[in-house]
Amino acid sequence: MIRFLILAGLLTASTPALSQTSCRQALALGLDVSGSVDSQEYRLQLDGLALALGDPEVVEALVAQPSAPVVIAVYEWSAPGDERLVLDWRPIANLSDIREIQAILHTTQRANMGPSTGLGSALERGFALLEQRPECWTRTLDISGDGKGNTGRRPQDVSNTPNGVTVNGLVIGVDDDRTGNSRNLQIAELASYYTAYVIRGPNAFVETALGFEAYQDAMTRKLLRELQTIAIGQLSPSH
Template sequence: MIHPLLRCLGATALLVSASSAQASCRQALALGLDVSGSVDGTEYQMQLNGLAAALENHSVVTALLQPGAAPVHLAVYEWSGPDHQNLIAPWVRITSQTALSDLTTTLRHHARPKMDVSTGLGPAMLFGAELLRIQPDCWRWTLDISGDGIANTGPLPRDISLPDHITVNALVIGPGDTRPLGESQEETTGLVAYFEARVIRGADAFVEMANGFEDYEAAMTRKLLRELEGLSLVQAHD
């Protein structure tokens, strides 16, 4: 079933397409942020600020604003329980530094809504896939899921079906320094293995790892660069 908010956005996209010719985009990138009960208020803000800072990283900006290349489209949403997904930033065509700055300002000023505390990874992936569906004129579709735990409610990631053309990457957030070193490494290793086996999809899909929310900005920067660098106008047609 299509989420009501996405149905509205999809109708708007169709009206825009019908009224004006739009250039194709080289990549539609939807970023889903974990805001389940395991993420406290400080970690929530670190996640939003970390994503904003990663998008402002010089190398990421260069990759996004490649001269002569079609633009990248970005959307950001947050997720927790099966019926709790919230769109933070609808699709933005990153055609200028101004467009990017507007997006990062939105992220930094976003207030956390009241949401379920459970971890519905499967529904979060379905929401992201539906979000990507309303971007039909792109050359590549990428869904990013950030998470600090395994699914514990709703359809499990292994039980959902997604379109074959969507690549699903993940950013796993480990416990950082909140646990003894051995326990921390064991938990992070287990999370990475879970996301590799159950969540990511696509031939070139990958898992990036953050050593706690303190490391989120650096990990997100690495992930964005891996996804964006080299995706030029020429390569998109290969």
């Protein structure tokens, strides 16, 4: 807890003229709901995110500075043009805010969306969301997925990354029905693909989950890492 209090104090000291609309981090999360994700895996993903947000250390980081909160948005993606906003931008200033977000995630039901994997379009949708929050000191896009892009624009061809935005990845290893348990090989290949073509920006990284049942723990690790890397040096003196 001390490290978050110290960080909050440093941020407050360096930003004496904060307005009520200040935001220290915008976090957009894009969840893969393409055809490779079955109904059980879909539920593990949504519930895993909800439970990760409620992890005590994550809560501590999220509410460390209520005067300049983290804002969060969640969307689902599959085929190009098939993206659904699950949670529009929501500031997190206290535990009650987190509980409200968790309730939305736990009760969200799957929509009918295309089966293909449009990773390029998923990036573009996340960028469009983050462009709505230019006032935030840092802006982060999280892309979760269990496969490579196979339709629409390739992620490496999406070059309109907003200035200062970081894209992180959470890759999920799944078994191949044809070869049996191949999660370790698959996740290594997919992590390399995300590293080469998906993630970008300051301090970008890839987190891994060995199956959807490990998604909650992987998301918790990723959130903690992201929330602890707010770049104080990026704040302008006018703040």
